[in-house]
Amino acid sequence: MKKIYINTSKPYEILLDFGSLPKIAETIKEKIGGKKIVIVSDSKVFKLYGDIVVEALSKSGYKVFNFVFNSGEENKTMSTYQKIVNFLSEHQLSREDILLSLGGGVVGDVSGFAAATYKRGINWVQVPTSLIAMVDSSIGGKVAVNLPQGKNLLGDFYQPSLVFIDYNVLATLPTKEFRNGMGEVIKYSLLDENLNNRLKSMPAIDKIIERCIAIKKYLVEKDEFDKKERRVLNLGHTIGHSIESASNYKIPHGYAVALGLYLISKISLDMGIMPEEYFIDLTTTLKKYGFSLEIPYNSATLMKYITSDKKAGTKGLNLILPKTHSKVMLAFKTFDNFKVMLENALLNQSETMEHLSKKPINNTCNNTNNTSNKNTYYQSCSDLWEAFHES
Numbered sequence: 192m193k194k195i196y197i198n199t200s201k202p203y204e205i206l207l208d209f210g211s212l213p214k215i216a217e218t219i220k221e222k223i224g225g226k227k228i229v230i231v232s233d234s235k236v237f238k239l240y241g242d243i244v245v246e247a248l249s250k251s252g253y254k255v256f257n258f259v260f261n262s263g264e265e266n267k268t269m270s271t272y273q274k275i276v277n278f279l280s281e282h283q284l285s286r287e288d289i290l291l292s293l294g295g296g297v298v299g300d301v302s303g304f305a306a307a308t309y310k311r312g313i314n315w316v317q318v319p320t321s322l323i324a325m326v327d328s329s330i331g332g333k334v335a336v337n338l339p340q341g342k343n344l345l346g347d348f349y350q351p352s353l354v355f356i357d358y359n360v361l362a363t364l365p366t367k368e369f370r371n372g373m374g375e376v377i378k379y380s381l382l383d384e385n386l387n388n389r390l391k392s393m394p395a396i397d398k399i400i401e402r403c404i405a406i407k408k409y410l411v412e413k414d415e416f417d418k419k420e421r422r423v424l425n426l427g428h429t430i431g432h433s434i435e436s437a438s439n440y441k442i443p444h445g446y447a448v449a450l451g452l453y454l455i456s457k458i459s460l461d462m463g464i465m466p467e468e469y470f471i472d473l474t475t476t477l478k479k480y481g482f483s484l485e486i487p488y489n490s491a492t493l494m495k496y497i498t499s500d501k502k503a504g505t506k507g508l509n510l511i512l513p514k515t516h517s518k519v520m521l522a523f524k525t526f527d528n529f530k531v532m533l534e535n536a537l538l539n540q541s542e543t544m545e546h547l548s549k550k551p552i553n554n555t556c557n558n559t560n561n562t563s564n565k566n567t568y569y570q571s572c573s574d575l576w577e578a579f580h581e582s
């Protein structure tokens with residue numbers, strides 16, 4: 192079993208393997224202990240993997256209780272959160288007991304918020320089952336629920352006690368959900384040349400997941416509470432969240448992030464920050480993994496959500512602008528300025544597509560870090576963050 196150690200204020204391990212789910216109980220017993228476990232899962236995932244986990248834990252002597260809610264982003268709410276904490280309380284979980292999240296990012300985010308707040312924090316084990324959850328949401332301790340006003344508006348930082356990944360569960364993940372995860376993977380590829388190069392061939396998924404975790408580990412350990420370096424992980428997310436919210440969550444997170452990456456890169460290209468070859472490279476990758484680049488909303492609709500994004504200030508927002516693979520820039524823009532940039536990026540969309548279709552595809556992009564050595568990331572991204580301010 193592969194181990195990745197996350198050295199945050201509360202350190203924890205990520206354990207990764209193929210077919211490890213039936214052995215989960217031994218690991219939890221050895222690393223955490225406790226007597227009772229509440230499994231929180233969604234209806235789809237529990238049907239597929241609930242029995243395996245319940246049986247393994249019960250055989251090991253745990254008292255197991257299941258809380259299962261309907262799958263979907265529309266259930267990442269205060270109401271689901273409230274029901275989970277009531278359930279923990281009814282079953283008299285102590286702080287030594289465990290909440291185990293079995294599912295994708297929705298299950299992890301809402302149940303993690305319950306784990307963080309019930310009795311001011313109980314043991315929390317994440318068993319991510321979607322690609323998004325494996326590469327992103329299960330690591331780094333961001334937990335949240337959505338409010339009617341916007342996404343993830345109520346949340347906390349709360350690190351799990353253990354993350355347990357069995358790659359085999361991806362076999363049942365529908366293609367649409369796999370692509371959803373690829374939206375976040377492509378975001379990472381804008382921060383890392385090595386990953387960007389791997390995506391050009393048909394990469395082994397375990398290697399892709401490990402690489403994404405290595406990038407997130409680096410950023411989370413440097414900046415656990417999202418004050419500086421970690422913010423690069425929000426690349427494409429301000430626009431992405433606005434698309435997600437405007438669609439009332441009908442456009443899933445990863446698809447919205449893919450559109451957000453496309454638009455923020457177009458803005459960066461228009462500002463003369465991202466060289467055209469990198470922009471072409473990004474659009475090629477997005478298309479290769481099946482993303483449509485049609486934006487179904489106008490700038491006025493998107494701005495309504497962008498101005499209430501939790502990362503926005505009162506006058507404007509700090510943009511994370513992609514520059515080259517492994518370099519981004521930070522630039523402050525007033526809402527009025529940003530609206531004009533967004534309008535331009537959207538207006539010229541059909542021209543951009545036509546222009547791109549005439550360009551020869553250069554898949555190499557001046558790689559300087561073209562190596563398969565995983566540790567290279569730690570050296571190469573020290574210059575990842577290049578901040579500059581401009582109003």
Ligand SMILES: NC(=O)c1ccc[n+]([C@@H]2O[C@H](COP(=O)([O-])OP(=O)(O)OC[C@H]3O[C@@H](n4cnc5c(N)ncnc54)[C@H](O)[C@@H]3O)[C@@H](O)[C@H]2O)c1
Binds near residue numbers: 267327
């Ligand atoms: N906390 C963070 O740092 C962070 C980071 C990125 C995304 N997120 C959040 O994660 C959420 C998106 O995550 P998601 O895409 O995993 O959503 P999700 O949990 O809704 O899962 C997507 C769908 O896939 C199904 N599914 C999951 N695993 C499966 C499997 N192995 N087999 C079959 N079906 C399976 C689920 O039932 C659901 O229908 C969003 O709410 C987003 O805001 C959080």
